[in-house]
Amino acid sequence: MADRQAPQGGRPAPRYSAQFQPQREDPFRVPEHEKQARRRRSERQRETRDDRRGRRDDPRDDRGDTRRDKRGGGFGRVIRGLFFGVLLLALAFSFLRYSREQGRLQALRDERQARIEAHEKELGYYVQMRGASGYDEYIRQFAQEFQVDRSFISAIIARESHYDTKAESRVGARGLMQIMQDTGEWVSGRLAVRPYSYELLFEPELNIRFGAWYLGYLSAQFNGDPVMIASAYHAGANNVKLWALKYAQDKRTLRIDQIPTEDTKDYVQKVMNAYALFYEYDSTR
Numbered sequence: 001m002a003d004r005q006a007p008q009g010g011r012p013a014p015r016y017s018a019q020f021q022p023q024r025e026d027p028f029r030v031p032e033h034e035k036q037a038r039r040r041r042s043e044r045q046r047e048t049r050d051d052r053r054g055r056r057d058d059p060r061d062d063r064g065d066t067r068r069d070k071r072g073g074g075f076g077r078v079i080r081g082l083f084f085g086v087l088l089l090a091l092a093f094s095f096l097r098y099s100r101e102q103g104r105l106q107a108l109r110d111e112r113q114a115r116i117e118a119h120e121k122e123l124g125y126y127v128q129m130r131g132a133s134g135y136d137e138y139i140r141q142f143a144q145e146f147q148v149d150r151s152f153i154s155a156i157i158a159r160e161s162h163y164d165t166k167a168e169s170r171v172g173a174r175g176l177m178q179i180m181q182d183t184g185e186w187v188s189g190r191l192a193v194r195p196y197s198y199e200l201l202f203e204p205e206l207n208i209r210f211g212a213w214y215l216g217y218l219s220a221q222f223n224g225d226p227v228m229i230a231s232a233y234h235a236g237a238n239n240v241k242l243w244a245l246k247y248a249q250d251k252r253t254l255r256i257d258q259i260p261t262e263d264t265k266d267y268v269q270k271v272m273n274a275y276a277l278f279y280e281y282d283s284t285r
Contacts (some may be wrong), residue, residue: 123277130278132153133163135176135204142212148219151282152226153212155274156233157265165204174201177211187214225253230271235264 130136133277139157143150160178161167168174173182179187181198187210188196200206215229221237222228231254232240245251256272259265 029044029153058211085225123281126158126274127281129158129163135208138205138208138279139212142209146212146216148212148215149275150277151276151278152227152229153208154278154282155271156211156215156230157208158274158278159271165202165207174198175207176204177207179210179214183214184210223252226272227256227268228254230268231259231264234267235261 118212130139133182136154139150139153142148143153153161157163157176160173163176163222165176167176169178169232174184175179175180179201181201184198185196188194191209191213193206201210203283218232218237219266222232223242228240228244231243240254243258243260244254247260248254256265256268
């Protein structure tokens with residue numbers, strides 16, 4: 001390369017090789033500080049978008065997450081605490097209600113079991129009393145002969161004498177079915193029992209025979225209604241007919257609660273109870 005001419009003044013011009021020639025400044029080149037400013041603006045815009053979208057898993061958004069945690073973390077904990085508190089109260093209330101219902105159910109079961117046991121005990125009492133007497137065959141025989149329910153005869157005997165052949169009331173009723181003296185004489189005539197005496201009412205066979213016949217006689221008068229028959233057996237047929245005319249709605253049939261005298265009402269109630277127990281037992285055998 002030819003040497004350049006020295007400038008005026010006597011100082012030689014510098015020499016440069018081609019690779020060390022100074023480059024001209026690019027008019028389109030973006031300065032470094034401007035690039036950094038643009039990057040910061042871009043990051044702020046991206047953070048704003050992420051905040052709006054609710055993104056929390058972007059590692060570049062840590063600062064936004066921190067700000068959101070500070071704003072909403074405490075409120076979220078309060079809401080979760082309230083939710084779990086309400087849930088625990090609901091569970092506690094449900095448990096208490098369940099326990100209370102279980103207690104009521106158990107009380108009903110215990111009550112039912114107690115009633116069953118009392119019923120079985122009472123049933124056993126009456127059945128054992130009749131069986132121990134040894135007079136069930138007489139009851140069967142005369143129930144069939146005079147068309148009277150065996151269970152009803154058994155109930156009358158149970159309430160009248162408790163199956164005691166020697167029982168005698170203060171008004172003179174005697175024997176198993178507590179037959180009065182004048183009633184015994186009248187029935188003996190209807191059945192043609194000769195000879196007959198008042199003392200014979202203590203004999204089980206004759207007493208049950210007379211009593212069963214008399215129940216059949218009352219049944220024919222009162223259309224087989226057991227309440228009317230038991231009332232008449234205790235208080236007399238004429239009295240019961242008058243009570244029915246006065247208190248019964250149909251003037252013929254009394255209910256237990258319509259019986260006007262307490263002793264007869266109590267007697268009939270007990271007979272009906274014993275009748276139901278004997279009938280329950282006899283109907284299955």
